[in-house]
Amino acid sequence: MKKLLTFLFFSLPYFATCQEVIECGSGEDVAQLTITSASKNAIAQMQNPEPLVFNIYFHLVKGDNGNWIPSPSDPNCCFNTNEPSIMQAVAFLNISYNPYNIYFKFLGWDEIHSDNYTALGTEYQALDNEYGRPDAIDVYVVDHFTNFGSFPPGAYVPSNPAYSTSIFFQHYGFSDAHYTNTTMLHEVGHVLNLKHVFENYNNANAERVTRDTNNPVYNADTHGDLVEDTPAQPKNPYATGNVDCAEPFDMTATNYYNEPYEDIIAGNFMSYTVNCNRHLSEGQIARIRESVQSNPDHYGPLMNTLASLYQPWEVTPIAGDHIVSVEEIPENTAMLKVCRNLLLRHRFQTGFNYQFPDCSWPDTIASTPYVIPVVKMETFDFPVIIQQISNEATEIVKVNCTRGVICAEEPIVGGVLISTQVLGSMNITVEELTKIQASDPSLFETLMSEYYYILKKMTETGVVKERYFYKP
Ligand SMILES: [Zn+2]
Structure with missing residues (x-):
């Protein structure tokens, strides 16, 4: 009981600002992967960049009894962590990264019931060793963190490269309010080898404000986030501590060397002010691409093709409306064995405007990014359009054999x-x-x-x- 009270006490301040504040648990040494090419080369390559598609898989980690630990909270904010909130995160992730030609292929989700991982400290390694998928960015939503001091972060990406393609959320950090999860954008940025734009802002290793490469103190290419086109900036550039972009920055603020900050733009994914004007810089995109190119063993297994986005993430055999046979069951007179025609229910991921030109109601014909498209009446292969990629139906979904029957015992x-x-x-x-x-x-x-x-x-x-x- 003592443990529970401690947890409640520390988490209450967090609930009040759950939607707005990113308190990310990745330390200063996050993003340890080395990259080989110069970022200016990568920017030049970006005129016609190859799409990057990353697989992503979710794990809801609950106690042995299948529940989160009960706690007072805003139910709209944090506690309905379930398939719909996962799908909202997938949608928001794609909407946010697609403009940079980066896509996320949703592979699915599972639920882990184990008291070993409800209070997650160093156990994250055992958890990832046991349940992590080698072919995807793993997102774990656990009950709560320990070993983070009095104010645990909402999410955590380990700096150890063996675990740095996994994201750990406290479940109240995995918010689905307003269909956004800005923390998700930020943590995925860490997985893609981006540092905080304010990295080391408050110590002698700070990034200097000057962008003049001839200035002797210029260090934007080797300090801070190692990205030259993100301005030096503090952890929170708002004088009042606000993070909602409703007021201008405090431009009287100065860095560790008493230099006034210049040209800070709110809303960088890797800042802690991600509630408006969300963006990555060209240099950050270049760094992601360089990191992927320079670390094929690290990122290769997680990557997929654009074509994969056209395929459903789940195919489930279901019974159609046509009854093929009804039989009595000699050993159980309380039931009838009812066999219906077999159909395949295809569920597609969120994040895109899908169109299914050959389908008709009640199947999805066209969808918007926060809708899970469902096609279940089709008995032939059907074409799929993703408007974000092409207006043509460039891929089809194969409907393998629906000639069978699916039987159930009905009372x-x-x-x-x-x-x-x-x-x-x-x-x-x-x-x-x-x-x-x-x-x-x-x-x-x-x-x-x-x-x-x-x-x-x-x-x-x-x-x-x-x-x-x-x-x-
Ligand atoms: Zn962070």
Whole structure:
């Protein structure tokens, strides 16, 4: 109980500003990958850059009992961490990075139930070793962090390269309010080898303000975030501590060397003010591309193709509307075995305007980025358009064999018994059967002999099994 109270106490200040403040747990030594080429070369290459597509996979890490630890909170802010909030994060990530020709292929999500990881400190390595996917950026949403002092960050990217393609969120840092998760943009930036734009701003290693490469103190290429076109800046350039861009920056602020800051632009993904004017600089994009090129062993396994974005992330066999067969089950008279035509439900990821030109209602025909498109009625291969990539249907989804059936046992909820002694006679008896009567294994024995019968048994979905017989 003591532990829980401590957790509540420290997390309450965080709830109040949950949506707006990024407190990122990546330290100053984040982004340790080396890069070989000069950033100016990479900028030149960016005139016609290859798209970069990264796989991403989510893990919701709860306790043994499958729950987050109960805590007072704003339910709209933080606690509905579930598939919809994951899909919102995927949408926002793509909307934010697609303008830079960077895409995220959603591979899916799972739920991990283990008390070992609800309070995450150094256990993050064991967690990632056990559950991490080698082919994706892993995003873990855990209950809460430990070992971060009194004010744990909302999210954490380890600086150790063996774990630096994984992102760890406290679940109240994984907010889905307003369909945005600015912390997600920021942490993915760390995974892509970007440092904070304010890196080392408050010590002797600070990036100098000058952009004049002839100035003797110029160090923008070797200090700060190692990106020349992001201005030197403090952790929070707003005088009041505000982060919502509603007021101008405090331009009287000075850096460690008492130089006034110049030309700071709000909203860089790698700042802590990401609530407006969200952007990356050309130099940051170049650094991402250089990092990918220089570290193929690190990034290669996570990468995918543009074509992969056209494929569903989940294909589930489902029953169609056509009933192929209904059978009684001799060993279980309370159920009927109902077989329907097999369909495949395809669910596509968020983040794009998908179009399915050959599909028709109730399947998705066109979607917007925050909608999960679903196609389940198609029995033939169907073409897919992603407007962000091309107006043409450049890819198709193969619908492999839907000729089978999918069967389920459905409980009997009632029935009707019609009986007559003489076929063709007007003298018939119709009796409604309750669930218990219709499911009764000894129903046949209770019937009168030398009668003809029609016995109808009905399931909760309205499927009827009808049987004609004569009891001698
Ligand atoms: Zn950070």
